[in-house]
Amino acid sequence: MHFVSDLFRNIGLWFHGWLSGLLPGWAVTLIEYVLGVLILLTGALVTVLLLIWVERKIISRLQDRIGPNRVGPWGLLQTVADALKLLTKEDIIPEGAEKVSFNLAPILVVFPTIMVLGVIPFSRGIIGADLNIGVLYIVALGSIGVMATLMAGWSSNNKYALLGGFRVVAQLLSYEVPMVLAMLSAVLLAGTMSMQGLVEAQGGGFLNIPYWRIFVIPLGFLIYFIAALAELERTPFDLLEAESEIVAGFFIEYSGMKFAWFFLASYINTILLGAIAATLFLGGWQGPFVEHVPVLGVFYFAGKTLLMTILIFWIRGTFPRLRIDQLMGLAWKILVPLALIVLLLVAIVIKLPVPPLARQAVLFVSNIILLLGALGYIGRHLRLTAERQKLGGRL
Amino acid sequence: MVIPLAWYLIVAAALFCIGLYGALARRNAIGILMGIELMLNAVNINLVAFWRYVRPQMLTGQLFAIFVMTVAAAEVAVGLALVIAIYRSRDTVNVEEIDLLRG
Amino acid sequence: MLLPILFIFFSIAVLGFALLVVTTRNMFHAALFLVGALFGVAALYILLEAEFLAVVQILIYVGAIATLIVFAIMLSRNMMRRDIRAANDQWVEGAVAAVLLFALLVLVLSRASWPTVTAAAPPDAIPGIGKALVSDYVIPFEVASVLLLVGMVGAIIIARERE
Numbered sequence: 001m002h003f004v005s006d007l008f009r010n011i012g013l014w015f016h017g018w019l020s021g022l023l024p025g026w027a028v029t030l031i032e033y034v035l036g037v038l039i040l041l042t043g044a045l046v047t048v049l050l051l052i053w054v055e056r057k058i059i060s061r062l063q064d065r066i067g068p069n070r071v072g073p074w075g076l077l078q079t080v081a082d083a084l085k086l087l088t089k090e091d092i093i094p095e096g097a098e099k100v101s102f103n104l105a106p107i108l109v110v111f112p113t114i115m116v117l118g119v120i121p122f123s124r125g126i127i128g129a130d131l132n133i134g135v136l137y138i139v140a141l142g143s144i145g146v147m148a149t150l151m152a153g154w155s156s157n158n159k160y161a162l163l164g165g166f167r168v169v170a171q172l173l174s175y176e177v178p179m180v181l182a183m184l185s186a187v188l189l190a191g192t193m194s195m196q197g198l199v200e201a202q203g204g205g206f207l208n209i210p211y212w213r214i215f216v217i218p219l220g221f222l223i224y225f226i227a228a229l230a231e232l233e234r235t236p237f238d239l240l241e242a243e244s245e246i247v248a249g250f251f252i253e254y255s256g257m258k259f260a261w262f263f264l265a266s267y268i269n270t271i272l273l274g275a276i277a278a279t280l281f282l283g284g285w286q287g288p289f290v291e292h293v294p295v296l297g298v299f300y301f302a303g304k305t306l307l308m309t310i311l312i313f314w315i316r317g318t319f320p321r322l323r324i325d326q327l328m329g330l331a332w333k334i335l336v337p338l339a340l341i342v343l344l345l346v347a348i349v350i351k352l353p354v355p356p357l358a359r360q361a362v363l364f365v366s367n368i369i370l371l372l373g374a375l376g377y378i379g380r381h382l383r384l385t386a387e388r389q390k391l392g393g394r395l
Numbered sequence: 396m397v398i399p400l401a402w403y404l405i406v407a408a409a410l411f412c413i414g415l416y417g418a419l420a421r422r423n424a425i426g427i428l429m430g431i432e433l434m435l436n437a438v439n440i441n442l443v444a445f446w447r448y449v450r451p452q453m454l455t456g457q458l459f460a461i462f463v464m465t466v467a468a469a470e471v472a473v474g475l476a477l478v479i480a481i482y483r484s485r486d487t488v489n490v491e492e493i494d495l496l497r498g
Numbered sequence: 499m500l501l502p503i504l505f506i507f508f509s510i511a512v513l514g515f516a517l518l519v520v521t522t523r524n525m526f527h528a529a530l531f532l533v534g535a536l537f538g539v540a541a542l543y544i545l546l547e548a549e550f551l552a553v554v555q556i557l558i559y560v561g562a563i564a565t566l567i568v569f570a571i572m573l574s575r576n577m578m579r580r581d582i583r584a585a586n587d588q589w590v591e592g593a594v595a596a597v598l599l600f601a602l603l604v605l606v607l608s609r610a611s612w613p614t615v616t617a618a619a620p621p622d623a624i625p626g627i628g629k630a631l632v633s634d635y636v637i638p639f640e641v642a643s644v645l646l647l648v649g650m651v652g653a654i655i656i657a658r659e660r661e
Contacts (some may be wrong), residue, residue, distance in 0.1 A: 102529065130620055133553050140553045143561025147533060154526055162572065169569045193624065292656050389644070397501045401607055403542070406509045410516055410605035412596040413658045417520030419592030427572055429532050432563065433516050436539050439555075445510030447546045448614040454626045457551055457619050458635055461627070463629075465556050465642040476569040476653035482574040483659070489509060491586055 006294040009125050036128060040117045041301045048267040052079045055313045062317035071083070071234055086263075089256035094157055097253065101155035106254065106261035108148035112141035113268040120275045121196045123285045123297035127251075134195035135187055138276060139180055142231065146172045152262075153250035163251030172231060174331040179227035183337035185220040185346045186213050186280040199284030207294065208290055211236070212283035216360050219367040221281040228273045230331070234312060236319040237327060274308030282308075288367075338374055342367065403444035411437035423487045424478045428471060436468045505545055512538035525571045533564045539606065547619040 019028045053068065053076055060067030068075030093102060116138050118128030131137050147169060188191055190201035202211045212238050214221045230237035230246020251262045278284055282304045285297030322330070402431055417430025439460045446456020482488050515535035521530040536559040543552035620626060631639045 098526070101526075127655070131549075132624060133550055136550070136553045137558065140557040143557055143565070147560060147568070147643065150572075151566065154568070154572060165572065166569075169565060176561075291559055361584065397499075398505050398545070400612055402505065402509075403546070404607050405604060406512065406542070408530055408600055408607065409513055411521050411541075412600040412603070413513065413516040413520055413600065416589075416592050416596035418515065419595065420589035421520065421523055421589060422586040425567060425574070426520070426528060428566065429519055429528060431557070432532065432567075433535065433633055435570045436536065436559075439551075440539060440542055443543055443546050443548050443551060445612075447548070447619060451613060451615070451619045452516065454620075454630050455622060456632055457548055457627060458638075460548075460551055461631075462638055462642055464554065465646060468558055468562060469645050471566055472649050472653040476657035478532075479573055479657045487554070491526060 086260040096157040098155040101151045105152035106258045109265040114201035130196045156253035160234040175230040178335035178339040182224035202283040207288040213281040235316040274305040400448040407437045407440040508541040
């Protein structure tokens, strides 16, 4: 019973013990690191294959279609078939492209996303490396992706790709600000930047639930989610690859395997968004009875991550794409001020000399009031603008 | 402390001189800015190396490195804005051709 | 034994990339080499046990500064094609000045003796940095934030298109 209650960690400990009996210390460390990386990589790739299928099925249902159903049971192997097709396609390098940057860009897009996997806490004690600068590390690696997309856009020698590159800078740099500010509110509440520490700080209370940050700073979570969605370049923020405007954006000239790399990075990033949102705001592996049966943590974490990813797919099936001016306006005029107010609120409230639950109640209520106020103000502003335009058209 | 402090200082000095050459010899204004960035990085290596080797208990070196980075960010933002403005009005970013004030 | 090898490797990488930055004709390539040099400097910070600074270096320099530079290069790309020479007329003087300065610095560095200590670095520098920024260094901190604000406003006003 005890072995099962913390299954994954006990397997790891048993493996460590078994290996230490056979090999010297440095070899054990080396093998364990390599195995850890392999497990993370394979896990990520298999999850991506499954997620693509899940997304196509969900989108199909939303659009009253059936979706892939030919290859394998329920069309499960459709993604595998697509991947094989991409691998066998001809690899075209456009004339006048800068070969080195053109070939380097797809690798540089995938590389940081895989490095982020190392700091995701799957359960207590199950994490690649619990860096004390975990959150900062994630943000820093995210900025490498911006550079890589810029390289792809520039080196393709194509004006659509270049336009996509310009949009990358505008969009990703703008939305990084509210995203980091929202993450900072969570960091401020926990008093640590370590991913594991952030999850630990959300435990306690009735069934380990009340301290999840979504119940403390719901507005912070909302801002993070919207900004991260924009960082992810997914609908409704997929202006970088808006088919109707700039064909496919920065990876227009990529084909075959290299296109598959961009695709892979996009889906690993989707999982990571879910995982980071789960860690920072949804309590990570915290949940009922997790302190007695630690193995549950892995399932809580996976469930929350999956929930977030499905939410993202749902949004893709629901909302139309924003215009570029609306996009920048949303970031700078709405999200950044709101995120700053939330951060200020957190900074003030955590210094109040009252019990933690009262602090949480103050934060929650003020967040909701702030959210409603902001929504009311934006709605009024939009209505006024629309009326003014109507009047202007008549005059 | 396997690596002597002087090694870091020499690397930083070399980086500073390379940056200096870039700032002096580039024709392109953006190239000059890149040279200045290299020089600022060399200074930061020195600050962090002195922190680690001379006063690891006081964080002054790291803090000043952070301030230098802040200044670098402000400098590059204003510098690039100037470059873009000049490019827009004179259609060049070549510093040899930007000589409106030459008598 | 491993540390000196890593140090030499990253130092050569930094200096090599830096040389390419100041000599390459293609400005876009120069910016990419700059990114390489900045990464090398981050690696040197890790060797110096300043992990926080290493990550901040990547965040600010690679994520913001290098991206801005590439952006500016893209916006002024039409003149890249005409740019045949990388260096201006005073490149010889510049090179001589740089080499002389380097010789002088090496001379000084080889003579000087520094009061180095062998104390271990603090295990977690972040709380210390955070506290110092709002206590001993609060005025530089505030000045830096005002500088950033002024820089932002100035950049917007300068680069804005006149209607």
